[in-house]
Amino acid sequence: MKRYRRCFLIMALIGCLLLTMHLDGSVKQNKPALAFNGVRGKTVVIDPGHGGRDLGCKAGKQVEKDINLKVAQNLAKMLKLEGAEVKLTRNGDYEPGRWFFKRKNELDARIAQAAKYEADIYVSLHVNASSKNSKAGAVVFHNDANYSAGDLAQNIQRELRRIPAMVKRTSHARNYYVLTHLDIPAVVVEMGYLSNTRDFKQLQNSRYQKEIAHAIGTGINNYFNRANPVKTAGDLPAQKEKYVGQAGENKPGAFFLPKNPSKLLMLSEEVEAGDESFEDKSLAEKARLSLKKLAEGPRNNSELSSCIPRGVNIQDVQVLGTLARVDLKIDNVNLDSIGSEEEWIALSSIAYTLFELPQLHSVKLTVNGAEVRTLARHMDISKPLDRNKMSLTRVAGGLMEGKKAKVAIVIDDFGSSDRHGVKEMMQIDRPLTFAVMPNLENTTAESKQAAQRGYEVIVHLPLQPLKGKASWLGPGAITSNMTPVEIREQAIKDFNQVPYATGFNNHTGSLITSREDLITPVLEAAKDRGFMVLDSKTSEGSKMLEIAQNMGIACTQRDVFLDDIKNVAKIKKQLNLLAEKALAQGSAVGIGHVGNGGDKTARAIKEMIPVMEARGIEFVYLSELVH
Ligand SMILES: [Zn+2]
Structure with a gap:
């Protein structure tokens, strides 16, 4: 009997061990x-x-x-x-x-x-x-x-x-x-x-x-x-219709696709109205001019492309009260192969270009004068597209999918031997992006574990700061005594160290990021790889974002540092600030850390998730906010 019990105990122990192993992702x-x-x-x-x-x-x-x-x-x-x-x-x-x-x-x-x-x-x-x-x-x-x-x-x-x-x-x-x-x-x-x-x-x-x-x-x-019930859209108030786009209400524009198409971008050029001013035109005339611009595509901006697939033409636009009726003509093309994304972009860009005119609330699409179910077998156009029902949010510079303000949280300093907070971060059940330092003890293991557990992985690239100890940088750092060729090669080596990485952000780097000649070779290496770039903005003098933008790299910058002070209450305050910024701008990026104090950052994030979500925030990956 006794032996039996002991045997059972050992089996239970093994069971526990297997369970922990699973939790570790190993x-x-x-x-x-x-x-x-x-x-x-x-x-x-x-x-x-x-x-x-x-x-x-x-x-x-x-x-x-x-x-x-x-x-x-x-x-x-x-x-x-x-x-x-x-x-x-x-x-x-x-x-x-x-x-x-x-x-x-x-x-x-x-x-x-x-x-x-x-x-x-x-x-x-x-x-x-x-x-x-x-x-x-x-x-x-x-x-x-x-x-x-x-x-x-x-x-x-x-x-x-x-x-x-x-x-x-x-x-x-x-x-x-x-x-x-x-x-x-x-x-x-x-x-x-x-x-x-x-x-x-x-x-x-x-x-x-x-x-x-x-x-x-x-x-x-x-x-x-119902193992993991997820609170989601529908049960929370949608973000208030807010306008932060580049064009104003009396300055409508057409929507075009940027290089990184997480957003539809608003071209800030006014719609050309000929001799009279746009404001003097009738609503129907305004609608026609706006869609004409949409169909013509972007003119002065090589970063943008048209949202309307080849072969689709806007034939006629009628306005009846708050409803616009748009008739499309399809040339002799088979639209079945364009995929749902292109189809959705075409419809959304037509609708939202018209919604730039505040009087219009819905858009009904027809093809050659006839009612149709879809344009290319996916998206429903049997009913009018409704301004309030379409799930898009206005953010600075364009539109994003979903009705809520977006927050991306990036956690730096993974990979090191100081694993404070690593386990806790890897248990947060939301989209987070983890920045892993190259060439360290846990670089490979933690990158793999992060990818397996559903987190986005980027490289946390050590760049020399203006002041500070070289030891803060760790191995594989980019320093100012290197030639451009050496910098590029080192960056490539570092990128190779982090499996599953899809981008990079800078670790320190106030010196390197302030100098165009030093940061450009790093960005070239990133561009070759199709990497996105996050400027951590460790100093005001950073030129990284501007240069990356000019090189056509998908990029963005940090809005809030979360844990300069390693105290749960202070970190929560920063998370509130991050939420404020996201609600005001449509989206915002915060950076926190593992390592010393990382468990506090993880705790603050975990406890703030329901609070932030109740305010209408949606957590997303960094890759969804770069543009
Ligand atoms: Zn399909």
């Missing part, structure tokens, strides 16, 4: 983290997008419809094994709703399955494409059916971002036709971008397809388990 990620009992008895409709003659987007021989089907079949298998009732809207290479003489609209045929089988949730699978080949990563979009829809999306997004090689993104509401027409929680998972070299390679890999299916399945299960 156990392989693709094993199920939880018992799959959440989905038991639930009905899940899985919708592999496109099919048959409709290929979806494509790159080379690879077509979207095939990837969608493979992941869908993997996901179906997994959920069925766990006792879920699973229905596929298509289980082969065909367009749903088509047989012999009958022909139903393909999208309507898909969503009809949800009602037919009394589905609990609806999961549509797609692959995206973008004219910007830097865009990558899986994103989950949800409907506004009820509070649960955002929760489902966040649960799936959380698991997707735990795939180490996955570019980290956050979920949003979007007006997909299959989402707006369902009143159960429904999501579209855009699993990556065929236009991005790395995503393109990975999406063809059957192991990666299984990993994605597993992540989606785990997210669905967690959602039903």
Whole structure:
């Protein structure tokens, strides 16, 4: 009896050990983290997008419809094994709703399955494409059916971002036709971008397809388990309609796409009105002039590109009260391959260019005078686009997706032997960006762990300051006695040290960042790699942001240092300041630290998350705020 008990104790101990190992992230990620009992008895409709003659987007021989089907079949298998009732809207290479003489609209045929089988949730699978080949990563979009829809999306997004090689993104509401027409929680998972070299390679890999299916399945299960209920859009007041864009209300402009398309950018040039002033024109005339500018594309700014796909023309604009009716003419082009992103950008830019005129509240789109469901089989234009229902926020210089003010928190100094706060930071269940120093004891391990746990990773590059000890810099630092060639080579070496990094920020560096000749070679190395850049702004004299901008690198700068004073109350005060700035500007970036006092920073952040979210703040990755 006694021996039996001891044996049990040892087994329990081993169990605990295994559990801690898992918490440390040192156990392989693709094993199920939880018992799959959440989905038991639930009905899940899985919708592999496109099919048959409709290929979806494509790159080379690879077509979207095939990837969608493979992941869908993997996901179906997994959920069925766990006792879920699973229905596929298509289980082969065909367009749903088509047989012999009958022909139903393909999208309507898909969503009809949800009602037919009394589905609990609806999961549509797609692959995206973008004219910007830097865009990558899986994103989950949800409907506004009820509070649960955002929760489902966040649960799936959380698991997707735990795939180490996955570019980290956050979920949003979007007006997909299959989402707006369902009143159960429904999501579209855009699993990556065929236009991005790395995503393109990975999406063809059957192991990666299984990993994605597993992540989606785990997210669905967690959602039903209510293991990690996520407070999300819908239950909180949206940010007040605030205008911080470059153009004023009497100076409307058209929206164009910047190099880094997290935002639609407002061109600050006025709409040209000919001889009379713009203000003297009628509302309909103003609307026509604004859309003309949108269609013509950016003229004096090579950093911007048009939001309207080739072959789409604005044919006619009518204004009826607060509603604008816009008729499009589609030239002889097949829009099916443009992907949902380009489609969404086209619609949003038309709508928001018109919403620059405060009298207009909704926009109805038609094609060749006829009502249509979508422009390219994704986004719903069967109903007018409503100013208050579209999920976009105005920020300085443009529009961002989602209705709330955005905060990105970057945590510096990972990698060192001083691990204060590392464990605590790695347990915060929000999008955070971790800056890892190269060439240190824990550089590789912590970068990998961060990527596996769903955090974005950047390099924390040591640059020489004006004053201070060389020992603060650590190994691999960039110093002023190096030649430009040496600086560039050192930067490349340092970047290579940090796995999964997608950008860099500076560690100290008041000297290097103030000198164009010294910082330029670093930025060149970053540009070659497609890295984004965060200017930590360790001194007022930093020229990093301006130079990076001129080089066309996606970049931004720090707004608030969180923990100059290592005291929880003081750090919370700084977090409040960060929230204020985000609410005023639309977005803001804060920097905190691990190492000495890092546990206090982690505690302050953890305790402030609900407070900040209640004020209408959404936490995002740094990559979502660079432009
Ligand atoms: Zn698609």
